[in-house]
Amino acid sequence: MSAPELIDPKPRIRSGRTRRKAERWSWMFMRLSGLVLVLLIFTHLTVNLVLGEGVSQIDFAFVAGKWADWWWQVADFLMLLLAMLHGGNGMRLLINDYAHSKAWRSALMGVLHLSMVVVIVLGSLVIWTFDPCPVDADMSLLPSFCEDVLQ
């Protein structure tokens, strides 16, 4: 009596993707960016809402004062970028899970990517091209150092 001959398993056709490490990097990115975001967001919340006069201190002058410091510009830009990429990647995974038809998938992916690009570009513009002392503005609304700049 002889055992039936074993046939090699068929080659996989589950996903014909060539970017074989993409999902691993996506997984790693989510963990690392999540860690950094926790630090950034809690610093942000503490500085804006807890220290000083709390929420009532936030006005144009407060924001302008923060962004006069390059460190805050970098921190806020990093927070914007990581939050959008982290959230966007999470949404991508959700769409992969729940949007089954091709039309729905590409529509949702399109909206997702477009919104990510728009928010990142607009946010970066605000952070990096911010003018703390616009000409012709009410002096009482501006940070104190503008008096030297505008006069």
Add this chain to the structure above:
Amino acid sequence: MTATADATTPAGEVPSFEVTLRIRRMNPEGTSDHAAGEEYWEEFKIQAHATDRVLDALHKVKWDLDGSLAFRRSCAHGVCGSDAMRINARNRLACKTLLKDLNPAKPILIEPIKGLPVEKDLIVDMEPFFASYREIMPFLMTDGPAPERERLQTPAERERFEDTTKCIMCAACTSACPVFWTDGQFFGPQAIVGAHRFIFDSRDEGQWDRLEILNDKAGVWKCRTAFNCTEACPRGIEVTKAISEVKKALNTGEI
């Protein structure tokens, strides 16, 4: 086993009680009351003992009340893995679940496991589940000539994958996984457990073939560590831990 309780209960006999089973049913050919393929709930009241399991209750229904009820079972002792079902919204083996542990005062809900196509009543098509298992190549892969005697390994090497050898392929974990429910693309916890059993076996040399398969879009990275699988496993396998060990091997390149 099916002694009925009567007025003169002898001393020492296990107490009996009435229990209601609410079973999710589906007949692909239809019945006089229900269209073909329609899913509906049906209730059965039976007399049960404190020692009875859900499987005994299902037997009573099938043998005494409604012979058309369809469910799988084979060994009836928690080894074959045939009778995984969703009992009171949790995946369990019907043969390992005592009725008295389920609050018999309320109706006991019994449904087929989720995420796999129902064929009839509590029987689902297991083929997608087995297909995932086949894909990870669940057999010993070695290079070179076979040794004259058995392939030896130390107790410590054996201990490395001891936990995942306990799998009985009942599909309780895979059909409890919320990611598996969504699109059926995910390998599911069981296939990863099956791969883990060979990846961490010192005698096997196909680790990287299997890891490469699990590195796929539908592989381990779809796992969101919901822990449903670990909770559902009737063999107590730490499924989520096994999946994390596979992820770690992929991330570090070390086994």
